[in-house]
Amino acid sequence: MAEEYDAVFVGAGHNALAAAVHLASRGWSVGVFEKNETAGGACRTEEATLPGFRHDLYATNLGLFAGSPFFAEHGAALAGHGLALVPAEDCFASPTPSGRWFGVSKDIEKTAARAAALSAADGERWRAMFATFPAEAPHLFGLLGSPMSWRSLGRLGWTAWRAKGARGSLDLARLLTASPREFLEREFEAPEIRAALAAWGMHLDFAPDIAGGALFPYLEGMADQANGMVIGKGGADTIIRAMVARIAELGGRVATGAEVTAIRHRFGKADGIRLADGTEVAAKRAVVAGVAPGALVDRLLGDSNGSGDAGFDSGARKFRHGPGTMMIHLALSALPDWSAGEGLKRFLYVHLAPDLDMMAVAYAQAMAGLLPTAPLIVVGQQTAVDPSRAPAGQHTLWVQVRMVPGIIRGDAAGTIAATDWAEAGEAYADRVIDIIEAYAPGTRTKILGRYVETPADLERRNPNLVGGDSIAGSHHLSQNFLFRPMPGWARWRTPVERLYLIGASTWPGGGLGAGSGYMLARELAGR
Structure with a gap:
């Protein structure tokens, strides 16, 4: 008899595992199928050099995960399966060839003193910016943690306008559209401070002069100042091992070495997957693919002429990788x-x-x-x-x-x-x-x-990292927010009923925040 689950997942990246954990906790039967021998996608820890040396091969910073709504709900259960985090008080620094440097530590006095040593005005500006961060954070994190719909954006905009007024709302919109250079040169005098923060834009495909990149240097600097950083004890894969164990505890299955070669869909509705060995797995309520958009239409739906929607398929194939x-x-x-x-x-x-x-x-x-x-x-x-x-x-x-x-x-x-x-x-x-x-x-x-x-x-x-793009898709404004992965498809749906797309290529993008997986799972489960 063929395997059957309420929800079947293609790929065992952290978003898929988070979604599976949440759905399983709501009583859904879940099956996760991963072609590699290890779950985790771009979150892997291995003894890659010598025995005893554990290296995070790709993603390493677990700050987004530790601060996520998913962790707030499921963290205690995952801790019971060995998830352990280690805080970092001294977060990031940038030296220059001259020997001058700037670094952000959780201790505001240390950070502000470093800034003041480079520029007295910058020392005061850093303190002032941090003082206003608690008022800005709910709006920014609310945006990054909300599904991309006109309704949610309207609600967020109204909330911001009521709290900040017209001028404050315009300042927020300016931050969201500014380039790193524009923002940093406006705010700070010292080139060392500008460089230290601008580096975070490069993490998400934002060179200094690309519009929309100012948000990430701002958030990283202020969030690290407020909370410090977090990594996984023994390796970032602590979150993966814990989620896999939690899924098993809830009666689900994570199968590795199980490559999905096709998504079955008939009469415009997905009903399962086919594995490389010919095994058929049925999905009663959802098929959730954690793959790059192009791979979805060409590899997993290719034998059935794509999704059936020419506009969706064209957009998926043109999805821009960094x-x-x-x-x-x-x-x-x-x-x-x-x-x-x-x-x-x-x-x-x-x-x-x-x-x-x-x-x-x-x-x-x-x-x-x-x-x-x-x-x-x-x-x-x-x-x-x-x-x-x-x-x-x-x-x-x-x-x-x-x-x-x-x-x-x-x-x-x-x-x-x-x-x-x-x-x-x-x-x-x-x-x-x-x-x-x-x-x-x-x-x-x-x-x-x-x-x-x-x-x-x-x-x-990891085929999702097309061309070695470690964030699985550019975050430029034309491919972010309502446009991620493409206009009209920012809510993880596809033209095929019961087929969903999650992962870093979808909203809210790269990083180990479990955003797309958790938000979709909440919508599917109704809570």
């Missing part, structure tokens, strides 16, 4: 000795990008298909916060390179001739290590093991 990302994981005998100061060893993140112009150039080079001369380098020092991830006295280093091209057309520096990532990857990783070495001399001598994943490797591991 530039690529490279990951370098290092096992170290000791943390880097940062030239800017010993204090940088305490920070979870160290961004290597001295100014906005450097980020703008790196982004433009990557978008042109060139290996950037000097990309933004995000150095994660997880073992400074969670020593359990490495043998005693030793460390891991999580190095994320933003941005790089998915397809190489050349090298902006003119020193790497290869245009295939299989050949260029290690050489480009050497360039990245050279840049780290310039900020922290002697780092290379501390390397015990190295593991590199190029954009091609990221896509091979």
Whole structure:
């Protein structure tokens, strides 16, 4: 007899698992099917370099997860299955070649003093901005945590207008549409502060001069100032293992090594899936796909002429992915000795990008298909916060390179001739290590093991990361909010009845916030 569930999930990314947890807690039978041997999608932790060194291969920051409505409802149950979080008081910092640096710590006095040391006016501005954050946060997080419908947007707009008045509402709209450069140059004098915050725009495909990118530097800076950061004890996969265990406890199933090759749909209604081994799995109430839009129509619905809606299918195929990302994981005998100061060893993140112009150039080079001369380098020092991830006295280093091209057309520096990532990857990783070495001399001598994943490797591991796009789709204004993944389809529906699309390619986008999975599950379950 074929398997049958109320809801069947294609892919076991964290959004799918969150949705399955919620539906199962409401009495739905759920089956989650994942082609890889491990659940989690872009949330994976492995001993990638040497035994005993646990590396978050992709996503690492669990702040969105810990602050999510999903965690507020289900966190206690997940803790019973081993979910454990570690707070980081010193969140992120950006040194410059001159040795000057700025960093955000949860202690407002420390952060404001660093800002004041660079600019007295900036020290006061930081305090003032943080003082107003509690009044701004409900509107911004309310927007990011709401389904994208005209009704919800109207309600949010009315609430903001009543609380803030016309002028305050216009200021909020200005923030949502401003570029990082416009916002940061208006607010701060010191280039070090501007660079430290602008780096967060690059995390979501917003170079300094792209409209709509100001929100993310603002939110990251203020939220980290208010709450600090959070990572998973022993690895980010603590959330994945806990959700898988919770689903099993509630009677559901998470099957790995089970590739879905087709979504069954007849008479305009989805009723199940087909696995690579020919197994048929029936879905009585919903099929939920955690895949990129193009893969949904071409791979999973392709044998039935797509969704049946030519406009939807065209939009899915034209869904725009951002530039690529490279990951370098290092096992170290000791943390880097940062030239800017010993204090940088305490920070979870160290961004290597001295100014906005450097980020703008790196982004433009990557978008042109060139290996950037000097990309933004995000150095994660997880073992400074969670020593359990490495043998005693030793460390891991999580190095994320933003941005790089998915397809190489050349090298902006003119020193790497290869245009295939299989050949260029290690050489480009050497360039990245050279840049780290310039900020922290002697780092290379501390390397015990190295593991590199190029954009091609990221896509091979997870087809949703097209071209190595680690956020599964650009967040530019034309593909965000009501337009994510495409105009008219921001509520996780598809033209096929009972078929839903979730994941980072859908609203509210990238990050480990469980937003799309939880919001859809609440709608399906009615609460």
